[in-house]
Amino acid sequence: MLTKRIEQLKDFFFDRHHHSVRRTPEELGLDRLCDRFAADKVPAQMRGAILFEEMTKAEKPVIFDGELIVATRTITRVPSYFTEAEWEEIKSKHYLHENGFLSNISANYKDALAEGLEARKQRFEARKASADAEGKLFLESAVRSIAALQGLIAKYEACAREMGDSALAEVLASIRTEGAKGFREALQLLRFIHFGLWESGCYHNTLGRFDQYMYPYYKKDVESGRISKDEAWELLLSFFLACNKDSDLYPGMQQGDNGQSLVLGGRDEKGNTLFNELSAMCLEASYDLNLIDPKINLRVDRNTPLEIYKLGARLTKRGLGFPQYDNDDVVVPGLIRKGYSPEDANDYVVAACWEFIIPGKAMDIVNIGALSFAGLVSKSVDRLGQYKDFESYYASVDADIKEECKAIAAQYKNLYIAPAPLYSVFMDGTLERARDITLGAKYNNFGIHGTGIATAADSLAAIEKYVFDEKSVSVKDLQAALDANFEGWDELWHKLRFEAPKMGNDDDYADKLAQRLLASFDEGLAPLRNERGGCFRAGTGTAMYYIFHATCLKATPDGRKAGEVIPANYSPSMYTKHKGPVSVLKSFSKGDLARTINGGPLTIELDDTIFRNEENLEKLAMLIRSYVQLGGHQLQLNTLNKETLFDAKAHPEKHRNLIVRVWGWSGYFVELDECYQDHIINRIKFAV
C-alpha cells in the first residue's frame, strides 16, 4: 500500500506542480556554451565535464514537502557541447549512433554505492601520475565531473539544513563523500548518480540489477533495526516515484521511451536463485504506484517457483506492460556463446527495451541497426521463377540474408560517441585504461534487430506450400497479385491471408521457416567483427523499425497488403486469428533462441477480463512459466481493454493516465502519435 506521504507526493507530481521550478538552458545562458567551447578549442573530453559543471551549478536545489529521496531536474534540456558546425564536421568523418551521445548501457552501481564518490575521485586523481596525455585529460574530466556531482549534493544538503530536515541533511552529507551506510543512503546516492547521468547528456540510462545491489543495504538496516520494514518500504516507493519526476524531460523516440529499466531476480554463476525479499517489494511497489518508471524485467528460469510468476502476473494486471520476463536458461548460454564470460553472462541486465547487456563491462551498442526479414523475402519474390524447388529458393534467401548482414555491418565505420566523463566514472576499467567509456570496454558488441520475422516466415510458408509443394499458385500469378496489391485477386488473397500456414499456430510448416531465417541471420553475423573487435548479435526485436520497415514494404505473400503494419518484436502476424495463446507460445519457443541473444520479446495481448479472480492470475502465471520451460527467451504481456483504447483515442483528455506498452517500453497512450495508437488498437482485436 502507498503511504499517505507517497500518495500526496504522487498527486503533487502528477499535477505537475514541480514543473514550476523548471528553466530552459536559454534562460540560464547555457544554450550556447558550445560556442565558447568552440572558440576556445576546448577538447571534447573536457567539454563533457565543463558542461556538467555548469549544469550542476545552474541547478537549483528543490526539496518538496515530504520528499525522502531528493533531486529534481530544474533545467529542461541538456544542451549539446558541440556547435552545429562541429557536429556537421564530425558527421562527415564518423558514424554516429542516434544523436551521438552515450546511451543504453548499464553502470556498475554496485561498486559505486559501496565505494562512494570521494574515494573514487581520489583514485582517478591518483591515476593521473602514470597516465599519458590523453589519459590525463580523461582523468581530469572524470575528477571534475565527480566534483560537480558532489557540489550538487552539497547544495541539496544546505537546502535540507535550511529547511530544518536534519535527517535528510545527514544522509546528503554522508553520501557526498562516503559510500552508502544504509538503505536510505544507497537509494539517495543512486538517485544522484542516475540524475547525474541524465544531466550529463547521456540517455536511456538503465538501473541494472537493482534488487541485487540494494539488498545488502536493506538487509543490514532492517536486521540491525536501523530502519523498520515500513520505513524501508516508504523509501523504496520514494525512489521509484522519483524516477518519474523528470522522465518527461528525457529524450527518446516517444514520450516514455526513456530506458529506465531495472532487473529483478535471476541467478548467479552457481545457479543460486537470487530473487529476494526486496525483489518482491519492488514488484509490489510498482503495482501500488502504477507509474511507467522504472520499467521492470524479471529474470526467471525453469526452476523459478510459480509464486514468483504470480507476483509478476499481478503486476501485469496493472496494464503497465511490464514486467517483461527474461529466461536465464536461454539468455545466459546465449551470451556465453557470443563470448561473454560465464560470470558476466550470469550478471546480465536489460537495456532500455529488451537487449541483454552486462553492467559496468559492456560498451555494446545493442540497437545499432536492423535487418528486415520481411523486406528481404519480399524482394526475393521477383526472382522466384528461377528456382525449381523450395530448397534452392531458400538457399538464395539465405544468401541474401548473409549479404545483408555484411552490408549492415560495413556501415559502422569510424564510430564516434561524444565523450561521457561522468558515465565513465561508473564503468569498469576506465580508470585502468585511463580512457573514456565511449572508446570501448571489455565488451564492444553491436546488436542488430531482426524485423518482420512472422511476416517473412508466413510468406515463405505460403510460397513453399502453394508454389512449390502443391503447385496450386503459379509464380506469375503470385507476382501479379503482389504487384496489384491483391486488387482483383480476392480469392488468392483470401487463401494466402487466411488459409496458409502461419507462425503462431504451432504448425511446423511455418515455424521451421522462422527458425531457418533466424539461423541464417545468426550465421550471417557470426563471422563479422566491428572495428572495435566486437561481434554482432542477432535479435528478434524491432524497436521503431516495425513502423519504418513496413511503410516501404509492398504486399507480401502472406496476404499482407501494402501499408499494413508488420508485427512488433517476436510476435505473430496480426491478420490471422490464431488458435490461441498456447499455440502461439509453442510456435515462438521452438528452435534455439540462444542464437538471437540481442533479444526481442514475444508479445501477447491479454484482455483485462482475465484478471477477474485470483485463480485466473495463477493460470496466467502458469502460462508464462510454460513459455520459459519450453525455452522461450523473452516474454512481454500487455493488458488492454478495447473500449478504453477507443475512448482514449476519441477523448484523450479523459485518459491522461492510460499506460500502454509500445515496443520495448511503456508510455502514456494519449501522448503517442496516431500510428502507434492505431497499432495498439489493432493488436487488441486479436487478444486472448
Place this chain on the structure above:
Amino acid sequence: MSKGTIFSIEEFAINDGPGIRTTVFLKGCPLRCAWCHNPEGLSPKPQIFHAMDGDEICGREVEAKDLAADLLKNREFFEMNGGGVTFTGGEPTMQADFLCEVMDLLPGVHKAIETSGYCKPEVFKKILDRLDLVLFDIKHTDPEQHRRWTGVDNAPILANLQTLKLSGKPFVIRVPLIPGVNDSLENMEATRDLVKDAPGLQRLELLRYHKTAGAKYPKVDMEYSPAFDTDAEPAVHDIFGNIKLLIL
C-alpha cells in the same frame, strides 16, 4: 469412427476447470434458455454467422480422431499445468457417441464437461465414466419454472445429478443467476440443498447475468427478447454456508 460438429476450440480457457485447458464447443442444444449467450451453439448444424469481417460458416464437422490429435498436441502443456480438456457447447451430451470416442482417444488427459445435465440416464452414465470433472448447471429447481425458461422438463437433469452425486466424481455446480427467474431465496436454498452433502462437490459458482448475453443473436439472424428484466441486477443470497462459493 464418428464425426461430430463443433463450433469453436478455445485455448487457455480460464473459466472451465483447473489449470491450463482447451475448451471444445460442441454444436447443438436441446434447451432454449432465455438467457443463452451462445445462440450459435443451439442448432446442431453449421450455419451462417455475420462476423466483423464478413459472413462465416459457424460450425464444422470433424472426425473424432482428428479432434483428439489436435487436442493431444498440447498434452505436454496440460500436464505441466494441471490442466486438460473441457467439452462444452451447446450441450455436449447431445453428441454422446462422438464425445465418448474423442474422450477414449485422450487417455491420461484430464477431461471435464460443462453440461446442462439434460440427456438420457444411460447416456449420462456412459459419459460420466470417462470424465475427471463435471461442471453441472442447475438452472431451476422447480419443474414448471424450468420448463418455462428453458423449454424442457428438469426431471432428467435432477436424475442425472443424483447419478453424479452417487458416483463420487468431483463436480462443480454452476448456476446462471438470472434476475427474477431463479434468484429467489427459495430457489437458491433448494439448489443448495440438492448438492450440499455430496462428497464430490468442489464448489458452487454463481454466474451473474450480463446484458451482453444478447450480443451474438443478430449475427445468427435470431432475436433476443427474453421475458425477464435484462436491466435488473440478480440477487445474491448469503445462504451457502460451508460450500465453497465463486461469484463470477
